[in-house]
Amino acid sequence: MERLNEIKLKNAQIAWRAAQDIEEGSYVNLGIGFPEMIAQYQPEGRDVIYHTENGILGFGGAPTKGQEDWDLINAGKKAVTIKPGSAFFHHADSFAMVRGGHLDLAVLGAYQVAENGDLANWSTGKGGVPAVGGAMDLVHGAKRVAVVTDHITKDGKAKLLNRCTMPLTGVECVTRVYTSLAVIDIKDKQFLLREKLATVSFDEPQTVTGAKLSTGKHVIDLSVPDL
């Protein structure tokens, strides 16, 4: 475990890896927080249009400090900018885009992901103030739902499980998970290891995964730059 903690990818590197899979011309929603980083690693020259729940298509990065316009924010309520060709719309139209299957991809964070694609990312179920935002709409709306997450929790527990124990965000919705150790697809209610760090063995990711991690012939190295 300690060894894995030393060699595992940083969030920026997981975000970089997720960014490589986003296709030219895609419409993409990135969850608040960690997933937002993905936009920074969008490969040069690739056109991707980002959607935010609060009614913008085609927003760009943060403005210079002091240049914020608080009518121009993203779902995380951070100030953003707009690119040429952006559009504003109200919340019902925004979620028509989401629920209607118009987004090619949503990338979200996770507390837990189950081998059947169930996702838990909105409530730890431990009390406190619940807050769901747009996550439940996104997981049943976007054409493809991916997750970026550390492979294990801060206290060493598996986040990839047989069944989620925390309240669900959506059922059977996640099809790919980018973790700090591996890239894992979910297909036919199974975790399929697609890529792993060159420095971990085939067995190591399984030791920190709470469900069977199927490995096929096609597992390749998960290779990312230093960031």
Next chain:
Amino acid sequence: MERLNEIKLKNAQIAWRAAQDIEEGSYVNLGIGFPEMIAQYQPEGRDVIYHTENGILGFGGAPTKGQEDWDLINAGKKAVTIKPGSAFFHHADSFAMVRGGHLDLAVLGAYQVAENGDLANWSTGKGGVPAVGGAMDLVHGAKRVAVVTDHITKDGKAKLLNRCTMPLTGVECVTRVYTSLAVIDIKDKQFLLREKLATVSFDEPQTVTGAKLSTGKHVIDLSVPDL
């Protein structure tokens, strides 16, 4: 019957009478054809905003011949003009206005009206090509639904009936009927005679009405200008 046919109001006069009841500041939809005439008799100085299903609020009368813009038409596909303060919107928003109860009044034509407020105005039930348009939405959407109609059909049959025999447009939706002989309210599943032409007796309208026409103390003269 022949006597009634001689003294009965013309459509323009029925339209005039209906126009007098439209309140300052109302949002109003007028059905295709005969009801459209009502707008011509809107009392001077009274602000009324007309809605048309195809996405205009605040349209005005017909343009000068030759000045038609065919992107600026009403539900009857006749060329109209716009007044200052008009707005364009798509069909879902247009019917949100209708179905959501935002229109103060809809005035429609009728084949038949029943004493419980049922309306038949879309299909004679006799074959041919059925066509419903926006009528079914209007009758269950506008805050108040009124009808303008001749009191009897061209071949002398009653249009105000116990029960409609033609396919219904809506159930229990009409609350006032302006006919060529009288103004009749519908309340508690009864026709209540409110106004009648001074030249007809209390009994005459009943003879051409297919349901009980209740008369109270408050029946007044239906008085309209020559038009």
Next chain:
Amino acid sequence: MDKTVDNLAAAVSLIDDGSTVMIGGFGGSGAPIELIHALIDQRTKELTIVNNNAGNGDVGLAAMIREGMVTKLICSFPRSADPRAFTDLYLANKIELEIVPQGTLAERIRSGGAGIPAFYTPTGFGTEIANGKPVKEFDGKSYVEERWLKADFALIKAELGDPLGNLTFRMAARNFNPLMAMSAHHTIAQVSKVVPVGKINPEQIVTPGIFVQQIVEVLNPAQEEDLNQCKTYYPEVVN
């Protein structure tokens, strides 16, 4: 990303026999006449068409129906000044008709685009339109359950369009066009002018590009009403 297509024939070339095609417009206003004529040229068959009406005269949707390309029509009002094309086939039992109240038609199309498989409406309750549909009571009032309407393709008409597919509409030519853009799997927009990306004020975009797959410029588009006043017949009869 550039969604512009060079010509009308290319724009409609993906449309296959048997497709469901939504066509924007209310009567002639907002009707994408040039796209419809390109589809007629292509002789695509067995189409299910969704439109508010059933065409007028001898051009546009009426011509498409007259040419026998349409198996089924879903509309609210199949009457017009000159509805012969539809009426003749309908009375001869050669075209199927699904009549939908206009507001329900609009909402079913929007629902298709918004991922709402069904909704309840007061419209049509107690009428033959509700036959066979579930009815449910809410707060003491009865409503009819209506299903979403989706399509393989939408042919729409817009005013300005940019290469990302962002659109504006001219006056009441907006009508069903933005809704059909949302609902169809593949939306083809004819625009009266293609402008550069960034040229349309983002607050004034009515249909964001995410709902549009292809745009084709048609300068000075014809109005169905004008064509019919001139007794235009499409496709032109060649002696």
Next chain:
Amino acid sequence: MDKTVDNLAAAVSLIDDGSTVMIGGFGGSGAPIELIHALIDQRTKELTIVNNNAGNGDVGLAAMIREGMVTKLICSFPRSADPRAFTDLYLANKIELEIVPQGTLAERIRSGGAGIPAFYTPTGFGTEIANGKPVKEFDGKSYVEERWLKADFALIKAELGDPLGNLTFRMAARNFNPLMAMSAHHTIAQVSKVVPVGKINPEQIVTPGIFVQQIVEVLNPAQEEDLNQCKTYYPEVVN
């Protein structure tokens, strides 16, 4: 017809204790701070508030909650940079919370305005959000039935407004504002500028006046974010 009202106090004066009030905005963007503060001045009690969030810092909705005016909050995300006002009352069981997924919240509000008493959505199926709600299968997939949401009043923020109530919105400050205008029985809009009737291009009106009952001009409206950066506290504490 002139829907303009002279001042904020007059604009909110109809709002009674026990009302359901929708408040526009997403976080601070599009939040009608000045209208909210006018309502705080009026000390209206036992309100049910519909908003995407639960306020931030010591101004606007947060201040209204802190002052004990809110009995129930219907929202999607009651967290913010500084959510103390809500969190304290919530954890002390002094305010009721109904959590609604954001897209479902938007659609429920729109449905209220559009006369759709209920609709089906995939959102929340299989989660605790669906507890107690009817579930129905369409085309082999399961959906949750959700009800419309209506309100007695809406407080919204717009950019331009004319005396007929026609409105435009500034950038992403649009968010829930047009939907709440549709859904509330009585909509009060604060606008950054009142312009004469006819001044707004009818193609560019986002909320037609039919959805708006009163408008009040608030020149240079405050941004919640700016107020919080300056540690503003409303109502000001007078020594």
